[in-house]
Amino acid sequence: MSLTNKDWLEEKQRVQEVIGSIEQRIRQLEAETGEVKTEVVEIRKHFWDEVTVNLSTSEDMIETHFSLRQQAEVLSERERSYRQAAATLKKLRRLVRSPYFGRIDFREEGSGESSPEPIYLGITSFRDEEGDRFLVYDWRAPVSSLYYDYPPGPAKYETPGGEITGELLLKRQYVIRDGGIHWMFDTGITIGDELLQQVLSRNSDAQMKSIVATIQKEQNQIIRNDRSRLLIVQGAAGSGKTSAALQRVAYLLYKYRGHLTADQMVLFSPNPMFNSYVSTVLPELGEENMQQTTFQEYLERRLGKDFKVEDPFDQMEYVLTSEGQPGYNGRLQGIEYKSSDDFFRVLLAYKDRLEAEGMLFKPVKFRGNNIVSAAQLKEKFYEYDSSIRLTNRIVLLRDWLLKEVASFELTQRNEPWVEEEIELLEPEDYQRAYARVRKMQKDKEETFDDFEKEKELLAKVIVHERLKPVRKRLKQLKFVHVRALYRQLFTDSQLLAELMKGTGGTMPELWSDICEATIAKLEQSELSFEDATPYLFLLELVQGFQTNTSVRHVIVDEVQDYSPFQLEFLKRLFPRSRMTALGDLNQAIYAHGSALGELEPLTRLYGPDQTELIRLTRSYRSTKEIVEFTRGMVPGGDAIIPFNRAGAKPEVMAGAGREWLHEAIASRIEALRSDGCESVAIICKTAGESVEAFAALQNRVAGLRLVTKDTQGFEQGVVVIPAYLAKGVEFDAVLIYDGSKRRYSRESERKLFYTACTRAMHFLYVYSPDQDLSPFITEQKADTYVMMPGV
Numbered sequence: 102m103s104l105t106n107k108d109w110l111e112e113k114q115r116v117q118e119v120i121g122s123i124e125q126r127i128r129q130l131e132a133e134t135g136e137v138k139t140e141v142v143e144i145r146k147h148f149w150d151e152v153t154v155n156l157s158t159s160e161d162m163i164e165t166h167f168s169l170r171q172q173a174e175v176l177s178e179r180e181r182s183y184r185q186a187a188a189t190l191k192k193l194r195r196l197v198r199s200p201y202f203g204r205i206d207f208r209e210e211g212s213g214e215s216s217p218e219p220i221y222l223g224i225t226s227f228r229d230e231e232g233d234r235f236l237v238y239d240w241r242a243p244v245s246s247l248y249y250d251y252p253p254g255p256a257k258y259e260t261p262g263g264e265i266t267g268e269l270l271l272k273r274q275y276v277i278r279d280g281g282i283h284w285m286f287d288t289g290i291t292i293g294d295e296l297l298q299q300v301l302s303r304n305s306d307a308q309m310k311s312i313v314a315t316i317q318k319e320q321n322q323i324i325r326n327d328r329s330r331l332l333i334v335q336g337a338a339g340s341g342k343t344s345a346a347l348q349r350v351a352y353l354l355y356k357y358r359g360h361l362t363a364d365q366m367v368l369f370s371p372n373p374m375f376n377s378y379v380s381t382v383l384p385e386l387g388e389e390n391m392q393q394t395t396f397q398e399y400l401e402r403r404l405g406k407d408f409k410v411e412d413p414f415d416q417m418e419y420v421l422t423s424e425g426q427p428g429y430n431g432r433l434q435g436i437e438y439k440s441s442d443d444f445f446r447v448l449l450a451y452k453d454r455l456e457a458e459g460m461l462f463k464p465v466k467f468r469g470n471n472i473v474s475a476a477q478l479k480e481k482f483y484e485y486d487s488s489i490r491l492t493n494r495i496v497l498l499r500d501w502l503l504k505e506v507a508s509f510e511l512t513q514r515n516e517p518w519v520e521e522e523i524e525l526l527e528p529e530d531y532q533r534a535y536a537r538v539r540k541m542q543k544d545k546e547e548t549f550d551d552f553e554k555e556k557e558l559l560a561k562v563i564v565h566e567r568l569k570p571v572r573k574r575l576k577q578l579k580f581v582h583v584r585a586l587y588r589q590l591f592t593d594s595q596l597l598a599e600l601m602k603g604t605g606g607t608m609p610e611l612w613s614d615i616c617e618a619t620i621a622k623l624e625q626s627e628l629s630f631e632d633a634t635p636y637l638f639l640l641e642l643v644q645g646f647q648t649n650t651s652v653r654h655v656i657v658d659e660v661q662d663y664s665p666f667q668l669e670f671l672k673r674l675f676p677r678s679r680m681t682a683l684g685d686l687n688q689a690i691y692a693h694g695s696a697l698g699e700l701e702p703l704t705r706l707y708g709p710d711q712t713e714l715i716r717l718t719r720s721y722r723s724t725k726e727i728v729e730f731t732r733g734m735v736p737g738g739d740a741i742i743p744f745n746r747a748g749a750k751p752e753v754m755a756g757a758g759r760e761w762l763h764e765a766i767a768s769r770i771e772a773l774r775s776d777g778c779e780s781v782a783i784i785c786k787t788a789g790e791s792v793e794a795f796a797a798l799q800n801r802v803a804g805l806r807l808v809t810k811d812t813q814g815f816e817q818g819v820v821v822i823p824a825y826l827a828k829g830v831e832f833d834a835v836l837i838y839d840g841s842k843r844r845y846s847r848e849s850e851r852k853l854f855y856t857a858c859t860r861a862m863h864f865l866y867v868y869s870p871d872q873d874l875s876p877f878i879t880e881q882k883a884d885t886y887v888m889m890p891g892v
């Protein structure tokens with residue numbers, strides 16, 4: 102379909118008109134917001150002038166109250182309308198730069214129209230001055246889905262009132278910049294290949310971009326899916342999982358506006374740097390960002406006060422670098438077992454058992470003596486009716502303990518320690534205690550008359566103050582000895598065997614090594630990453646689950662890095678939420694079981710009826726050549742279809758020694774930079790290797806930066822980064838620092854190598870300081886890469 106001159110003229114004219122209307126609306130809004138702002142400032146300045154304050158009689162007080170309230174309401178109403186107008190203004194300022202990116206002409210069945218009104222799609226909707234005609238439709242409006250789902254021909258879309266069928270007569274794409282059409286194209290069978298080519302061949306950015314103009318049909322299924330409670334997206338590296346998830350957030354915010362706000366959605370990211378990488382997509386679309394966090398951040402918040410909690414990256418470093426060390430195989434088995442469904446069931450069985458027997462408590466102590474002993478607590482606990490749920494019995498026990506402490510408090514006032522404390526009070530402490538006593542007395546309209554009375558009251562205050570931490574701990578249910586309960590699983594092998602009996606699991610072969618290591622850590626108040634989730638789970642099983650009921654949507658990116666256990670945990674944490682879980686099994690780099698590994702545990706989370714799975718097989722990030730090289734590395738890789746964007750074949754260089762390696766890398770980076778390549782990553786296997794590479798290269802490569810697990814912001818430039826931190830992000834060029842057999846040969850390293858290579862958009866170079874290359878390279882078809890002379 103070729104565009105005629107007439108088409109160009111009409112379209113150019115229309116863009117001018119629409120931009121003109123938007124500009125006019127912007128001017129109007131600027132004037133309005135300016136006025137409202139002045140009004141708000143004035144109201145604030147003269148707030149008290151408008152309020153009649155008179156507190157003489159109770160009627161005057163009531164009148165004052167109402168006058169105050171009225172004035173506050175006027176103020177907040179003006180503030181609200183200011184905020185709304187300012188938000189619209191922000192959107193329009195964005196829209197005016199590029200009012201739309203697509204057009205569809207759709208003839209509704211039965212309408213009889215020969216040339217229907219064209220529908221133009223942009224990042225937000227915009228009506229003409231009279232407000233009757235949409236000059237731009239929001240890309241999330243029901244009708245807009247036609248643009249993403251169909252080529253010209255028969256088409257249909259869903260509306261709240263039912264399905265609308267008809268014929269798509271035209272589909273046109275635009276690139277509009279600075280008020281002019283830069284590019285325009287009518288699409289035939291596949292949408293946006295040309296535009297997508299343009300978008301994808303651009304250099305990478307420090308921030309992820311929105312993909313509204315080129316969303317692909319299968320991605321649109323993810324974005325607009327709102328039937329299932331759990332939506333699982335299994336997609337190849339670079340297939341647009343993260344992009345689709347962020348567009349989905351924008352879509353849901355639009356569809357459920359008025360009911361759903363950005364702070365009711367949470368994104369779980371693989372690391373803090375990723376948060377910064379994706380943080381601009383939603384604001385670019387005129388939406389506020391959802392909450393962003395990491396699973397580790399949550400664990401820290403819950404357990405960080407009592408334990409030093411290991412993070413997944415340290416666990417990863419251990420797994421990658423400690424093979425052959427004593428305890429290594431045991432730890433590996435431990436990681437696997439503690440994240441397994443079997444262990445999850447063991448903990449549930451443990452809780453059932455504790456309902457009847459075996460609870461462990463900490464004595465409630467004060468000044469080294471028991472107020473209530475652990476044995477008394479246990480006895481009391483099992484005196485409660487066994488039909489009462491365990492967590493409810495804990496609450497009853499807490500209330501009983503608070504009463505016990507109150508009685509204990511009375512017994513302490515005449516104890517010698519209290520008198521001693523009064524005597525030893527520092528003057529300022531005495532003053533403070535005295536002031537408290539005065540305050541207490543004032544309320545009762547009593548006065549001090551003698552020294553004895555004063556002492557008595559001071560004693561009361563002191564005992565009460567000193568018991569405050571005890572009460573606080575009781576309220577936090579710290580009297581339940583969760584640490585000992587967890588420990589018991591690793592000290593009492595008979596207990597574990599019995600719990601396992603009901604669950605059908607088997608004990609790992611190196612169980613005694615696992616026990617030894619777990620106990621040693623617990624004794625130092627440390628929790629390995631693999632213990633943190635089961636520990637918190639057990640804690641919540643006995644103390645009651647902390648839930649967040651305000652969150653309505655949870656998005657878990659890189660879900661293959663979560664164990665089914667962790668997902669179960671998230672489900673319980675957000676009981677009123679839907680979940681979108683996105684991942685790629687081929688990038689499952691952790692030693693623990695992956696939630697995506699078998700779909701069955703994941704489906705069981707909400708049940709098959711409420712679960713949907715969408716697979717994405719087209720990869721958009723990397724050139725065809727890079728995809729053809731990398732897909733051979735992973736099982737099922739044949740199914741990955743590269744987007745048709747040509748580039749250079751990946752280059753592999755095996756040389757002689759480190760000096761050669763560093764020279765080769767430095768000169769490659771210089772060449773890339775002079776070709777305009779802005780974002781380059783030297784990807785290492787571990788953090789340790791990254792530190793070494795950085796030290797060797799920093800004097801040879803200007804502006805080189807080292808990315809560590811604590812790096813918060815994703816900045817453009819040349820970086821040295823461990824593979825597991827490069828997850829989810831992308832670079833124009835990737836240089837694998839050491840692709841030798843020594844570094845990558847174990848099966849467990851295959852996915853890590855794949856993940857590292859698939860970060861490349863345009864160029865991929867693999868270096869090796871010796872001639873012995875990783876089998877993950879040499880196994881590939883010889884024509885998928887170029888072997889360069891090394892030395």
Ligand SMILES: Nc1ncnc2c1ncn2[C@@H]1O[C@H](COP(=O)(O)OP(=O)(O)OP(=O)(O)O)[C@@H](O)[C@H]1O
Pocket residue numbers: 297300301310312315316317320336337338339340341342343344345685721722828829830831859
């Ligand atoms: N429909 C699209 N239009 C334009 N660009 C797209 C589209 N889909 C994906 N991309 C681009 O492809 C790249 C990879 O996308 P994204 O990071 O969302 O993939 P992913 O599946 O999350 O990858 P990974 O699993 O490797 O982290 C990004 O640069 C993204 O902008």
